[in-house]
Amino acid sequence: MTTEKKVARRKLSLLELAADLGNVSKACRVMGYSRQQFYEIRRNFQTYGAEGLIDRLPGARGPHPNRVAAEVEQAILDHALAHPCHGPMRVAQELVLRGVQVSSDGVRGVWQRHALLTKHDRLLRLKKATAERKLTLSDDQVRLLERFSPEFRERHIEAPHTGALVAVDTFFVGALKGVGKVYLQTAIDCHSRHAWARLYPNKLPLTAVQLMNNDVLPTFDAHDARIDAVLSDNGREFCGREDQHPYELFLQLEGIEHKRTRVKRPQSNGIVERLHRPLLDEHFRVEGRRTWFETIEEMQGALDEYLVAYNTRRPHQGRGMNGRTPAKAFIDGLPKETNAPTSKPNKAA
Numbered sequence: 337m338t339t340e341k342k343v344a345r346r347k348l349s350l351l352e353l354a355a356d357l358g359n360v361s362k363a364c365r366v367m368g369y370s371r372q373q374f375y376e377i378r379r380n381f382q383t384y385g386a387e388g389l390i391d392r393l394p395g396a397r398g399p400h401p402n403r404v405a406a407e408v409e410q411a412i413l414d415h416a417l418a419h420p421c422h423g424p425m426r427v428a429q430e431l432v433l434r435g436v437q438v439s440s441d442g443v444r445g446v447w448q449r450h451a452l453l454t455k456h457d458r459l460l461r462l463k464k465a466t467a468e469r470k471l472t473l474s475d476d477q478v479r480l481l482e483r484f485s486p487e488f489r490e491r492h493i494e495a496p497h498t499g500a501l502v503a504v505d506t507f508f509v510g511a512l513k514g515v516g517k518v519y520l521q522t523a524i525d526c527h528s529r530h531a532w533a534r535l536y537p538n539k540l541p542l543t544a545v546q547l548m549n550n551d552v553l554p555t556f557d558a559h560d561a562r563i564d565a566v567l568s569d570n571g572r573e574f575c576g577r578e579d580q581h582p583y584e585l586f587l588q589l590e591g592i593e594h595k596r597t598r599v600k601r602p603q604s605n606g607i608v609e610r611l612h613r614p615l616l617d618e619h620f621r622v623e624g625r626r627t628w629f630e631t632i633e634e635m636q637g638a639l640d641e642y643l644v645a646y647n648t649r650r651p652h653q654g655r656g657m658n659g660r661t662p663a664k665a666f667i668d669g670l671p672k673e674t675n676a677p678t679s680k681p682n683k684a685a
Contacts, residue, residue: 517537
């Protein structure tokens with residue numbers, strides 16, 4: 337029996353006891369009620385019957401008559417999903433511009449009913465909506481999620497098989513006496529973490545093409561595999577007019593899709609960015625203190641030895657690697673249709 341039913345039964349017992357004793361005062365003393373309460377209980381019982389014995393809270397029943405309309409409430413919730421960091425006054429002003437009349441207090445009332453009073457609660461709602469269903473996020477929503485959600489900020493690049501996506505980047509190594517600045521062109525297969533790298537005295541589209549043509553593509557050709565897409569930043573060595581830029585023309589000739597990271601979003605090309613860390617810590621900072629390099633060719637020879645160990649003997653514990661070497665993951669991740677020899681397009685055309 338619920339508490340409300342217990343209270344209603346006690347009130348009914350009060351009425352029955354007063355009828356049996358014929359004395360209202362004595363019945364009230366026995367049951368612990370006042371005479372004013374007794375007459376109010378009897379009046380409610382005579383008016384509403386058994387329902388009148390249940391305690392009723394003061395105020396309107398059901399939705400309050402001053403509550404905003406359903407379509408206004410939905411507009412407020414939609415705006416909170418699109419702009420979770422807007423305050424109640426800003427939301428009210430934005431909705432007024434769209435022809436929806438509501439006050440800032442009305443906005444807060446809707447937020448309170450849906451447990452969205454704090455900015456943190458509204459951001460959690462946006463994160464949950466993103467996880468449960470597919471929707472197109474605006475740049476502002478992506479920026480806010482990356483700022484407040486570490487999980488969203490560190491989301492992973494999906495590469496289902498070897499060659500699905502190759503990330504490329506240019507990295508400034510340092511300066512060599514008598515040579516000048518030294519740049520490192522790097523490429524990594526996002527599925528297997530197989531890496532390629534070559535040193536150059538400049539960062540030009542030609543050097544980016546040389547790394548792909550002389551190092552990356554021959555590795556895939558040796559396994560009858562192909563590259564589906566290349567991911568780069570918006571550097572001038574990678575991006576330009578599609579009908580004139582050497583790197584763009586090279587990718588078109590090879591039938592490779594060119595994807596670009598968003599401006600000010602370095603984490604979107606995080607796999608190749610993380611490749612630079614072991615290259616610095618395990619190779620350049622060690623070899624730079626152990627060996628005196630005079631030419632880029634000497635530096636490249638030492639780098640080639642490190643890359644052989646990196647790809648064939650160094651176990652990786654990254655996402656999906658499970659202690660495998662990049663060379664083994666490269667073989668394991670080859671699409672099944674590439675196991676059989678395939679004819680290649682005529683590049684001379």
